[in-house]
Amino acid sequence: MKLIGEKGVKRILMATAFSAISALLLIALFIINEGLPFIFKYGIKEFLFSSDWQPHLGKFGIYPMIVASLWVTLGAMIVGAPLGVAGALFLSEYVPKSVMNIIKPAIELLAAIPSVVYGFIGVMVLAPIIRENFGGPGLSLLAASIILGIMILPTVISISIDSILAVPQSYREGSLALGATTWQTIHMVTVKASRSGIIASIILGMGRAIGETMAVIMVAGNSVNIPHSPLDSVRTLTANIALEMSYATGLHRQALFATGVILFIVIIILNSIASVAIRKRMVKR
Amino acid sequence: MNIKFHIQDLNFYFNNEKVLKGINFEIPANKILGIIGPSGSGKTTFLRALNRMNDLETGTRIEGKILLDGEDIYNSDYDVVALRKKVGMVFAMPVPLPMSIYENVVYGPRLSGNNDKTRLDELVEKSLTAAYLWDEVKDRLKTSGMRLSGGQQQRLCLARVLAMEPEAILLDEPSSGLDPISTAKIEDALTELKKEYTIILVTNNTKQAARVADNTAFFLMGELIEIGSTGQIFTTPGKIETNDYITGRFG
Amino acid sequence: MRIHPRYTQRGAVAVLGGATVLTLMILVFIIVFILEKGLPVINLKFLTSNPEDMGRAGGIFPTLIGTILLPLLAIIIATPLGIFTSVYLSEYTKENKVTRIIRFGTDCLAGIPSIIFGLFGYIFFVITLGFGWSILSGGLTLAVMILPTIIRTSEEAIRAVPKSYREVSFSLGATSWQTVKKVILPNALPGIVTGIMLSVGRSIGETAAVIFTAGSSLRIPDSLFDSTRTMAVHFYILAREGISAENAYGTAATLIIAVLMVNLSAYWLMNRFISKRS
Numbered sequence: 001m002k003l004i005g006e007k008g009v010k011r012i013l014m015a016t017a018f019s020a021i022s023a024l025l026l027i028a029l030f031i032i033n034e035g036l037p038f039i040f041k042y043g044i045k046e047f048l049f050s051s052d053w054q055p056h057l058g059k060f061g062i063y064p065m066i067v068a069s070l071w072v073t074l075g076a077m078i079v080g081a082p083l084g085v086a087g088a089l090f091l092s093e094y095v096p097k098s099v100m101n102i103i104k105p106a107i108e109l110l111a112a113i114p115s116v117v118y119g120f121i122g123v124m125v126l127a128p129i130i131r132e133n134f135g136g137p138g139l140s141l142l143a144a145s146i147i148l149g150i151m152i153l154p155t156v157i158s159i160s161i162d163s164i165l166a167v168p169q170s171y172r173e174g175s176l177a178l179g180a181t182t183w184q185t186i187h188m189v190t191v192k193a194s195r196s197g198i199i200a201s202i203i204l205g206m207g208r209a210i211g212e213t214m215a216v217i218m219v220a221g222n223s224v225n226i227p228h229s230p231l232d233s234v235r236t237l238t239a240n241i242a243l244e245m246s247y248a249t250g251l252h253r254q255a256l257f258a259t260g261v262i263l264f265i266v267i268i269i270l271n272s273i274a275s276v277a278i279r280k281r282m283v284k285r
Numbered sequence: 286m287n288i289k290f291h292i293q294d295l296n297f298y299f300n301n302e303k304v305l306k307g308i309n310f311e312i313p314a315n316k317i318l319g320i321i322g323p324s325g326s327g328k329t330t331f332l333r334a335l336n337r338m339n340d341l342e343t344g345t346r347i348e349g350k351i352l353l354d355g356e357d358i359y360n361s362d363y364d365v366v367a368l369r370k371k372v373g374m375v376f377a378m379p380v381p382l383p384m385s386i387y388e389n390v391v392y393g394p395r396l397s398g399n400n401d402k403t404r405l406d407e408l409v410e411k412s413l414t415a416a417y418l419w420d421e422v423k424d425r426l427k428t429s430g431m432r433l434s435g436g437q438q439q440r441l442c443l444a445r446v447l448a449m450e451p452e453a454i455l456l457d458e459p460s461s462g463l464d465p466i467s468t469a470k471i472e473d474a475l476t477e478l479k480k481e482y483t484i485i486l487v488t489n490n491t492k493q494a495a496r497v498a499d500n501t502a503f504f505l506m507g508e509l510i511e512i513g514s515t516g517q518i519f520t521t522p523g524k525i526e527t528n529d530y531i532t533g534r535f536g
Numbered sequence: 537m538r539i540h541p542r543y544t545q546r547g548a549v550a551v552l553g554g555a556t557v558l559t560l561m562i563l564v565f566i567i568v569f570i571l572e573k574g575l576p577v578i579n580l581k582f583l584t585s586n587p588e589d590m591g592r593a594g595g596i597f598p599t600l601i602g603t604i605l606l607p608l609l610a611i612i613i614a615t616p617l618g619i620f621t622s623v624y625l626s627e628y629t630k631e632n633k634v635t636r637i638i639r640f641g642t643d644c645l646a647g648i649p650s651i652i653f654g655l656f657g658y659i660f661f662v663i664t665l666g667f668g669w670s671i672l673s674g675g676l677t678l679a680v681m682i683l684p685t686i687i688r689t690s691e692e693a694i695r696a697v698p699k700s701y702r703e704v705s706f707s708l709g710a711t712s713w714q715t716v717k718k719v720i721l722p723n724a725l726p727g728i729v730t731g732i733m734l735s736v737g738r739s740i741g742e743t744a745a746v747i748f749t750a751g752s753s754l755r756i757p758d759s760l761f762d763s764t765r766t767m768a769v770h771f772y773i774l775a776r777e778g779i780s781a782e783n784a785y786g787t788a789a790t791l792i793i794a795v796l797m798v799n800l801s802a803y804w805l806m807n808r809f810i811s812k813r814s
Contacts, residue, residue, distance in 0.1 A: 013623060020642040023641075023680045087556040107563065112737050123775070181542065184544070186548070241655065
């Protein structure tokens with residue numbers, strides 16, 4: 001280090017600091033480079049709005065996959081958001097801190113379970129239940145929504161808890177001193193105050209749900225069609241890429257990269273919104 | 286009489302607010318200068334200007350010069366790291382680094398590349414003795430510095446500075462959190478140390494300045510109101526503000 | 537109809553508490569289900585022998601190698617980059633446009649789904665750089681994936697070091713780098729290590745990015761350029777192709793145990809150092 005001197009050290013550190021943004025640019029560059037020409041060649045309208053996905057005939061309409069991704073994400077939100085926020089509220093407001101300090105990491109363990117394991121459980125446990133009780137193939141939009149909803153729970157709970165705990169104790173005390181119950185304080189004061197953080201956690205969860213691949217491949221059924229009921233088999237954008245990438249060539253492969261471009265853009269937008277909300281809140285604290 | 290620091294037309298700005306206004310005076314070597322004044326008068330800002338610790342904050346700007354042994358320390362060529370080795374600082378809250386007592390004391394010397402064990406051992410004993418701490422810790426040099434009492438920690442911080450073999454020592458309200466016995470020990474140490482070092486002591490406690498300082502400077506609202514020998518300041522102050530502060534009319 | 541607040545309170549506790557219990561039950565169910573069916577399959581032979589007949593019989597040894605090598609390579613690359621980045625952001629700069637751009641890049645990178653990393657790794661490392669399906673391609677791709685996590689946790693750990701330590705160090709004549717090396721990094725180390733371990737945990741379970749970059753060869757790799765299969769990939773293939781439910785459960789159980797061990801160690805480490813400090 002003496003050879004390099006302080007200025008040298010600073011330069012090296014500065015160079016490494018750009019590694020993250022360089023990687024991001026590199027990723028964007030290569031994905032876009034592979035995918036964008038296709039979109040222009042094929043036509044973005046056809047690509048996004050045609051329901052005709054038959055690669056061997058040169059047809060690359062991803063509309064059914066877009067619809068599937070949207071429904072699956074919506075379903076995941078319906079399952080995961082209320083459950084997550086409810087859990088977060090319970091853990092922050094009703095449970096003593098010592099207990100919370102054990103349970104919160106336990107829930108974060110849910111995040112550590114590999115997505116393929118979630119998918120497997122979906123196949124072996126959830127799909128049969130759906131098939132027997134509701135009909136259909138079991139491997140369905142419903143199954144995917146439930147599994148994804150569970151998968152985003154740790155994200156929603158963790159970030160919501162942080163947000164709820166950041167609400168100053170004086171707010172709660174003021175409300176309780178006026179004779180409110182804990183629940184009244186929660187829904188009239190605390191939730192309002194931590195709203196932006198909770199919403200940010202849900203948006204981040206949305207981002208995860210849209211980008212999830214392995215679990216969805218295993219439980220959603222993977223038929224290319226526009227779903228008419230939650231029991232239908234669907235194929236999401238991510239599943240489409242993963243399933244066909246291994247044997248796709250030429251135009252077909254480019255179409256898959258183009259799908260990746262769409263995904264990339266959507267997720268970057270979602271995550272930017274969420275990150276801005278979270279960082280703003282953290283700085284305020 | 287040797288002059289250690291020359292302060293010339295010093296103005297200091299924090300985010301465009303002028304916090305030190307037109308400071309001009311000399312600090313003699315090998316004497317203790319006490320700086321007194323109410324909170325917010327700029328005493329600490331002034332002290333931290335002497336070893337450029339203010340550089341660590343954002344939005345600071347300086348006009349004028351501070352000469353140490355005739356050289357302007359704010360000159361762009363001046364080596365700040367070397368400055369801080371020459372001018373050491375003891376902070377208001379004792380901050381032992383999370384290491385052993387021994388490692389705390391040798392932290393500074395090690396930075397300069399001094400790794401000779403014998404030399405370091407000598408330095409540790411000499412510094413801890415001069416800080417009136419050696420007898421209390423000599424048998425547990427390897428234990429953590431964080432286990433000491435508040436008064437001991439502060440003397441450890443003093444020893445840490447002494448191990449750098451500086452020329453001047455700046456102390457920012459060093460005994461504000463300490464009990465009278467620890468305070469007395471630090472004051473005794475300073476009285477001994479001025480023989481070798483120039484000492485500048487900022488204190489909120491006027492009586493401490495009266496006990497220990499050779500000269501006293503009174504700061505108010507960023508200005509140097511008056512400076513003189515301690516005896517003169519406390520018995521026959523020239524300015525009415527000085528008199529009012531010392532007699533407790535405000536503060 | 538107005539319900540007395542006392543009853544809405546009780547109702548709320550029931551609903552919210554129920555939600556929490558449900559969440560925990562799901563976690564427990566998943567772990568118990570896999571372990572119950574998979575543990576019986578695991579024995580020394582399973583772990584140390586090679587798969588036979590595409591995995592219908594035999595063990596999972598090569599996948600263990602893959603599961604160790606890929607995250608290892610990823611950590612070796614991402615850790616220094618990540619730590620240096622966070623050091624730069626907290627110690628060498630003040631908040632300005634540049635730091636905001638770096639943080640934005642990090643946040644975006646953190647949100648990119650693994651299939652996109654798979655696509656990127658494939659087109660960049662496998663094809664363009666010509667590494668082929670290999671440990672190298674897989675490890676590099678994983679490195680980019682875990683980089684944001686390491687940056688984030690390192691930065692948090694560095695920020696937790698009290699400002700006064702820095703002041704003291706500087707006042708004794710230390711340079712920025714000396715302060716970082718001798719005071720800040722040693723004190724931030726537990727937090728940093730926790731981040732690393734969490735990243736390892738994530739890498740072990742990663743499938744989409746790995747399949748398209750490291751391939752799925754069942755041979756024991758000789759070099760960095762050889763393809764390899766991780767436990768997660770092996771499990772996926774066994775389950776999806778319906779090759780062997782029994783071995784699938786066994787692989788899944790091993791996978792879960794590995795992941796749990798890593799994550800629990802991370803928590804334990806963090807707690808131990810938190811109590812040591814106070």
